[in-house]
Amino acid sequence: MAADPTHRAIEAVFRIERARLIATLARMTRDVDRAEELAQEALLSALTEWPKSGVPDRPGAWLTAAAKRRLIDGARHQSMLERKHAEIARERDAETDMSAEAIEAARDDPLGDELLGLIFAACHPVVSPEARAALTLRLVGGLTVEEIARAFLSSEAAIAARITRAKKAIAKAGVAFEVPRGAELRARLGSVLEVVYLIFNEGYAATAGPSLVRPPLCAEAQRLARILAGLMPEQPEVVGLLALVEIQASRLAARADVDGRFVPLTEQNRARWDQLLIRRGLNALDRAEALGGTDGAYVLQAALAACHARARSAESTDWARISALYDRLAEVVPSPVVELNRAVAHSMAFGPEAGLRLVDDIANAALLRNYAPLPAARGDFLFRAGRTGEARAEFEAAAALAANERERDFLLARAAACAP
Numbered sequence: 001m002a003a004d005p006t007h008r009a010i011e012a013v014f015r016i017e018r019a020r021l022i023a024t025l026a027r028m029t030r031d032v033d034r035a036e037e038l039a040q041e042a043l044l045s046a047l048t049e050w051p052k053s054g055v056p057d058r059p060g061a062w063l064t065a066a067a068k069r070r071l072i073d074g075a076r077h078q079s080m081l082e083r084k085h086a087e088i089a090r091e092r093d094a095e096t097d098m099s100a101e102a103i104e105a106a107r108d109d110p111l112g113d114e115l116l117g118l119i120f121a122a123c124h125p126v127v128s129p130e131a132r133a134a135l136t137l138r139l140v141g142g143l144t145v146e147e148i149a150r151a152f153l154s155s156e157a158a159i160a161a162r163i164t165r166a167k168k169a170i171a172k173a174g175v176a177f178e179v180p181r182g183a184e185l186r187a188r189l190g191s192v193l194e195v196v197y198l199i200f201n202e203g204y205a206a207t208a209g210p211s212l213v214r215p216p217l218c219a220e221a222q223r224l225a226r227i228l229a230g231l232m233p234e235q236p237e238v239v240g241l242l243a244l245v246e247i248q249a250s251r252l253a254a255r256a257d258v259d260g261r262f263v264p265l266t267e268q269n270r271a272r273w274d275q276l277l278i279r280r281g282l283n284a285l286d287r288a289e290a291l292g293g294t295d296g297a298y299v300l301q302a303a304l305a306a307c308h309a310r311a312r313s314a315e316s317t318d319w320a321r322i323s324a325l326y327d328r329l330a331e332v333v334p335s336p337v338v339e340l341n342r343a344v345a346h347s348m349a350f351g352p353e354a355g356l357r358l359v360d361d362i363a364n365a366a367l368l369r370n371y372a373p374l375p376a377a378r379g380d381f382l383f384r385a386g387r388t389g390e391a392r393a394e395f396e397a398a399a400a401l402a403a404n405e406r407e408r409d410f411l412l413a414r415a416a417a418c419a420p
Contacts (some may be wrong), residue, residue: 006051012401016059016216019140023118025067027177032225033068033138034071042067052099065354081289115140116227117219122166123191126173136195138163141217150207150403151198179231189232189312192240196224200245200367204252205404212406218249223283229284236293243302247281247309250274262410266314278309300329300385336365344377352384376411383418392418 016037025035043062055064122136134152137143143151149159180188203217226244232238254272257263285302293299304325311317326342339362347355359378368374379394395415402408 006055007047008326009044009055010046010050010379013055013059014046014063017063018142019118019220020060020115021063021067022139023114023177025071026118026139027114028068028071030177031171032135033171036139037071039063041070042285044169045067045070057236057282060394092218100108114177116191116224117176117197119192119224119348120179121175122187122344123188123195124170124173124175125174125188127166128162128167128169129191131166133189133195133198134159134162135166137198137202140195140220141199145315147202147208151202161332173375176341184391185232189235192228193237196221196228197241197245197298198357199224200248200314203247204255205407208403210260210405212260212262212404213252215252216254217277221245222249233287234291236288236291239288239291240293240296240299240302240329242280243283243288244298244305245286246277246284247302247305250277256406260406262406264306268314270313280397282306292389295328297329300325300332304329315347323349336362336367337371339365340368340377344380347377347381352381353382356385370401372398372411373404373409374398375401379414383414388418388420 011411021039021042022032022035025038029035029038045066046059046063050056100216118139119136122139123132127135137148137151138145145156145160145163148163149156149292152159165277179185182273200218200221203214203219203221206212206214222242222245225245226239231241250273251265251268253274254268255263263269272304281302285299288296288302294303304322307322307325308316323342323345326338326345330338330342340359343355343358343362344370346358356378359374359381362368363374363378375394379391379398382388382391382394393416395411395418399408399411399415402411
């Protein structure tokens with residue numbers, strides 16, 4: 001159909017603008033569900049109008065204006081929204097004559113960033129800790145419930161319930177969709193940092209689908225990390241997170257070959273690493289360490305990433321230092337996933353048998369049940385130890401658990417390489 005390319009373009013634009021549009025609307029309505037409904041109605045308007053008029057120069061501003069008109073018109077006819085209508089009507093007087101440029105400028109104001117305000121609302125204390133990241137990934141990352149469930153190694157029903165409860169808690173408490181100040185900002189910062197990094201990780205290693213990476217999610221997480229570092233330049237963990245995402249993002253272009261196939265870190269073409277992002281990340285790491293954050297979780301992870309960034313080749317990587325950093329990280333934030341990464345580092349520094357000993361200690365951890373990287377790592381250790389028959393079984397088990405198509409293809413290729 002002739003309209004299909006236009007519709008695809010509209011849907012692509014909407015995926016980019018969706019999170020910030022919801023953030024704007026949630027700030028106005030203080031109702032996440034209503035904000036999502038209005039965003040969807042704006043998309044329907046675009047699907048009707050844009051095929052005739054073309055995609056506007058500032059699609060985000062157009063969608064925002066369309067959603068606000070829907071909100072105002074709806075408020076006029078619903079008595080249950082009389083209070084909200086009064087608030088919106090007062091705001092409309094100031095916004096009626098706003099140009100597209102003015103709307104866009106307001107949306108890009110770094111100190112009043114509405115998207116960051118949406119994340120702080122999702123991380124409000126009235127929302128349970130386990131629900132904060134799920135809600136933010138749904139609203140900001142645009143992930144489906146299924147994708148979030150895979151990211152959290154949980155069931156779809158459990159994730160859907162978390163998101164629903166979180167939305168109700170925010171609405172009931174009348175949470176403001178804005179960046180808090182002072183002591184409240186510091187109290188909620190840990191959850192926000194965690195969520196920003198989860199968003200980055202979903203972009204860096206997509207949990208499902210045909211693509212290995214989702215660069216827009218990485219870019220959004222980097223933008224949010226930069227805003228946070230600008231707001232809190234003396235907080236070492238904030239600066240450490242910025243260093244971490246900048247260094248990690250420098251490798252995005254090298255993580256897949258021209259056909260989209262996964263390329264492991266040790267085999268990547270380092271000429272494709274973004275040197276500007278590496279310099280930014282290393283500078284941020286220096287600042288974080290100077291602030292006394294050497295034992296912070298994000299600063300430690302940034303230091304780990306820096307070891308790879310500084311190595312001119314895979315062979316020159318300082319795996320002994322990486323192992324020592326993982327030893328410390330396991331003390332600061334103990335978890336089976338950190339222990340698994342620690343096992344990989346030790347296998348590279350001290351041989352595959354060292355990795356096998358460590359990975360066997362966590363093989364029965366509940367969090368790693370049905371977690372593809374566990375059998376994948378064990379398969380690599382066994383392969384390097386010459387135990388190819390056992391390695392093949394581990395790679396096949398990992399491929400069966402992998403939801404990402406590119407990751408699955410890579411694991412199956414490794415299994416095939418173990419054949420006699």
